[in-house]
Amino acid sequence: MNIVVCVKQVPDTWAEKRLSADDKTVDREGVDGVMNELDEYAVEEALRIKEASGGEVTVLTMGPDKSVETIRKALSMGADKAVHLVDAGLHGSDALATSYAMAKALGTIEHDLVIMGVESTDARMSVLPAMLAERLGASQLTFARKVEVGSGTVKIERQTDTGYDVVEAATPAVVSVVEKINEPRYPSFKGIMAAKKKPLTTLSLGDAGIEADKVGFAGSGTEVAEFSPRPPKQAGQIVKDEGDGGVKLAEFLASQKFV
């Protein structure tokens, strides 16, 4: 089974995330980039499927030049090759434009399965897997906490608020995975060395057959009209427990009509 695992480079979890004042996009210059944590589970799942049933794992990312760091990480974990969709014309793409561009890039890679994290930790929309399934005409198997690959079919446990749904579909399929579906491996030294020699293909808009007016700011269906830092919260009341902390808290709750 040939698998494409989609990864995204995002600002480090611990970094203070900002929007750039110029064009209101996520400021990726001033902060360290890391692989979106939820995509690590996707890479691991893809590798496990490959190890169990063969095939090839290709990493796909869309993003600026420095996203290559994230590609290297996925390759050093064990993916076979990588495709980097990188073009200045992509800057400013929203979900509508990104899903279009990613679907086009996926069209250049032979695959049975696309695997990705349920959302990125910067945009946090969790719409891209469903949008890719829609664009590709592939089965949607999202929010997977368990993935079982059969012959020509994939069965998942889809996490819900109250438990899980068992969902099955034929390939090709787009699978998104939730945290804790597995324990992602750390790249070994051997893996890191091997990654340097693995094939990395760079795609421009033209290479992927992407129409320039359907991506970037012009091709997006949304815009950030304005943004501002959240006003600082008024300092709250803090009391030290002198044996009556619980009572004082109950009094506060009563004053706010919660009890």
Place this chain on the structure above:
Amino acid sequence: MAEVLVLVEHVDGAPKKVTFELLTLARSLGEPAAVFIGNGFDNAKDKLAEYGAAKIYVAGDGDLDGYLVAPKAEVLAQIVSSSSPAAVLIPSSPEGKEIAGRLAVKIDSGVVTDAVGVEDGFVAKQSIFGGAINVAAKVTKGTPIITVRPNSTAPEPSPAQPTEEQVTASISDAAKSAKVLDRVTEKKGGRPELTEAAIVVSGGRGLGDGSNFSLIEKLADTLGAAVGASRAATDAGWYPHTNQVGQTGKTVSPQLYMAVGISGAIQHRAGMQTSKTIIAINKDPEAPIFELVDFGVVGDLFNVVPQLTEEIEKRK
């Protein structure tokens, strides 16, 4: 006035609270029209009227419940193309967001997710990066599709006599590719759902052991609250991962959020910072969670929590 479609989120027909919130919001933006997809419409009808739906589109084909989200997006796309609404409002649940995404592709429109408010001109208010930045976003292409977080608007009844329109949806085979074979409910207590709850009580590392979550559950139950957990607690296996509040877990925005034994690392704050009232109990006075609180108690949770639970019981 132009129609504003509201997708009804329901369990066997019974609408979730967020549906009433969206109908209330839609009334301020245009003429609210509910879209009901699936079985059990009889359980929804009166409630949708009570919250002011001027019209209800009903796609009650029994075939729709056995598949993942794709058929719902198809139905919605058909209604959008025949009724040309001013906008489509969808609850910001995992499923709602997926439907919104697929709809956006189908009708080539922009989609904004996780709005905490929608103002004139369908300007969506968002709170991003863990609540650090407020954003006003607009759809610039097609019909605005906006998913709205639960607890963004107080639901207010406004009885109406809705007209009903049966929608016979033609569902493509492609949309039926992902079949739901089974729906499994894992230990569901009587507690409200985390993202919908008006009050959330969360426990973290300070609890020291999974068995001590009983303290949190007991407090939650006296308040009719949902139970959340920090990542430290779910990683340690003390509480199910589905209850994790934070950057890699759920985002909640309840009226009242209580953080017990949680230091308030950025990972956690990203999931709860927009809560209306925040309370913390922590033994470390330097814990960053205290920067967010309306009321904080510096002390041993094993003393404070039982006393608080008892005191609330007394006041009931």
